[in-house]
Amino acid sequence: MLQQSSYQFSYRRCREQDLPDAAIAHHPVVVVGAGPVGLTLAIDLAQRGQSVVLIDDADRIGEGSRAICFSKRSLELWDRLGVGGRMVEKGVVWSVGRVFHGDSELYQFNLLPEDGHKMPAFVNLQQYYAEAYLVDRVQELPLIDLRWRNKIVGLEQHNDRAILTLETPDGSYRMTATYVVACDGARSTVRGLLGVEFSGQVFEDQFLIADVRMTAEFPTERWFWFDPTFHAGRSALLHRQPDDIWRIDLQLDRDADSVEERRPDNVRPRIERMLGHSNFEFTWISIYKFQCRRIDRFIHNCVIFAGDAAHQVSPFGARGANSGLEDAENLAWKLACVLKGSASQSLLESYHIERSAAADENIRESTRSTDFMAPGTKQQARLRQAVLALAKDTDFAKRMVNGGRLSKPSIYETPLSSPDTDAWNGGPRPGTSMVDAPVVTGDGQAIYLTDAFIRAGGGFGLLEFAKGAALQLPDQVSSIRVGTHAPYSDPRGLLAIRYDATPGSAYLLRPDGYVAARFRRPTPAAIEAAVSRACGHV
């Protein structure tokens, strides 16, 4: 009944396994874990010219749809990595969420109410598709050496390298690495080997996930219920996935017997009550509890943690996989710069600063959602009840109703940003992710700023609103010049509005698309100083 993963890969013995112990191979970067985060990181590194060994202890893509909501930010990253179009094409695009109490609608929200963005607010896509597309992309990149069924069983750290012991079907072998990136998930083996502990909150509440196949006419929206008649006293969530699959999340009692609850005979009547018919089949059923927690330091000498290996959140808000992908994007350019010698190791420290703060934000948001869904005491339940009741008549209470606050890219308070020195009445401030807008190329092609950023080569970019002659830019900065006599134009004026731009204004974009600095009247010296700062040279 349950859908098996159709993506099976084969283990291949690699030549290194035959090397004598005295001649073990050295690699600049070894990424552990070929899930969405590890695959994305490896691709980003390879596109930056960095060779990478990617190992995974399995040889197939995991079962079940798991993470299904991929954010605009993740899609923009994947677009840069050459797989965004495929994800959107296969995925189910959505931007509207509705929240119900009982059987009546409390409110709805639209995560992307304006047009002029290349990527949608979200797509829903089974994690196994996302991983399969990433693996396809990996296979186009000769700089990535992907090794299935290579399980890390030993990790020793020395001053300038780590020694890894890997177990394969042909026995074990060793390799050394300048950096090891642990993307090996919530039960990270690397974390276990280093003895790094999580701290945070473990929730006792249990949730049932059921993926059902049916043809239905629900709109493509995120629907969330508090206390629906089909599941009294609890919450429920409905999401559409590709292939006529629907994700249903049902909150269970804390003391529910998880083995009993997941039996299809027991799940079926619940779903029948919800749908009002029995014309569906299960493709996946799972029960989960979750944690909101993180490790203290994301960097332990030459071992760096990313994704679930570093932090975990509740699923309400789509903050798990998306924040892991943001980790990968944040780390890739920094690691590539440090390995190339164009930045000092202090740049890596900013990965910890930026992404641990993002993890704290994600943990805070998802903990609040969870607490709202599953109040701990009688009075907390009463407060929840009062908010839901008042939400029918008042705006203030509507806005307290929390059925998940959906993932948005974090704003970094970071030493890499140059603080504003000019006056701005809008636009993304330094430390903020770039905002997309339509632009038109010299030959009349309608594209987006995110496309222009990709065409600029993936390094630093200067978005310049032309006034007079083009600025002289440092070698590592590419120009994205917009104006009447420039390579790009902004006929709708949306770009200028979204960046609060006047002629001459310029935004310095980091290789991960974050704003490093902005200027009303940029000078080569100011740009150079901002680039230097964004490379960790303070």
Place this chain on the structure above:
Amino acid sequence: MRLVTQSNFSNPDAAFRLVVEAHRGLTDEQSASLDTALVLILANQVGDLEVLREAIALAKRHLVGDPSVRGAKTI
């Protein structure tokens, strides 16, 4: 301290009476629900997290047996 602790009412007895009267004839459970809704409505009226935080601290000062406010009376 931004929380106002001097009386804001020209007729404090009437204000207290109004709150007390609201509970007349209610069961404890109903009273608890009423107070809960009032807290949320009035918190929104205040609209200031800092004031709310100070109000919670003041309200907790004389709470008996709350582990989170042990020793709070000495502040």
